Amino acid sequence: MNSDLALRQFVSLWTKIRLDRIITRGGQADPICSLCRTRQEKTLHMVAKCSYATTVWTMIASNGNFQLPPLQDVHRLYPWWELMLGAGNAQADHVQLLVYTAWNLWKERCRRVFDNKGMSPANLVAIIQQDIALYKQAHTQENIDRL
Numbered sequence: 241m242n243s244d245l246a247l248r249q250f251v252s253l254w255t256k257i258r259l260d261r262i263i264t265r266g267g268q269a270d271p272i273c274s275l276c277r278t279r280q281e282k283t284l285h286m287v288a289k290c291s292y293a294t295t296v297w298t299m300i301a302s303n304g305n306f307q308l309p310p311l312q313d314v315h316r317l318y319p320w321w322e323l324m325l326g327a328g329n330a331q332a333d334h335v336q337l338l339v340y341t342a343w344n345l346w347k348e349r350c351r352r353v354f355d356n357k358g359m360s361p362a363n364l365v366a367i368i369q370q371d372i373a374l375y376k377q378a379h380t381q382e383n384i385d386r387l
């Protein structure tokens with residue numbers, strides 16, 4: 241997976257649906273982050289700096305055997321993504337873990353905004369790990385089927 245392409249697609253999707261942009265264009269929405277309910281909903285906040293996201297990333301890093309980089313001096317999404325890529329082994333598994341985690345944070349945000357439901361960080365991490373395991377199982381089965 242091309243990590244730059246994955247980031248561009250992710251950011252494009254996220255920024256198009258961000259609530260502060262909807263409000264700026266005259267729509268009605270709650271500008272507060274639906275994950276922590278304490279800060280304004282901005283892309284970098286939701287994916288990286290939100291207390292909910294930080295808890296998820298900490299659990300993912302612990303399970304994925306990589307160290308989360310310090311984020312206090314990070315103010316833009318692309319530098320954050322570069323730090324996260326550099327925190328792992330830069331192999332496809334690490335990129336997949338980052339993309340699946342970011343994608344599931346987005347899905348959790350949408351679950352809270354549109355379905356008025358939410359799950360704990362531990363449950364979200366379990367779903368992320370299950371998604372990745374199913375992906376790997378499916379691709380292993382593809383390889384077996386080709387034999």
Ligand SMILES: [Zn+2]
Nearest residue numbers: 273275276290
């Ligand atoms: Zn938040």
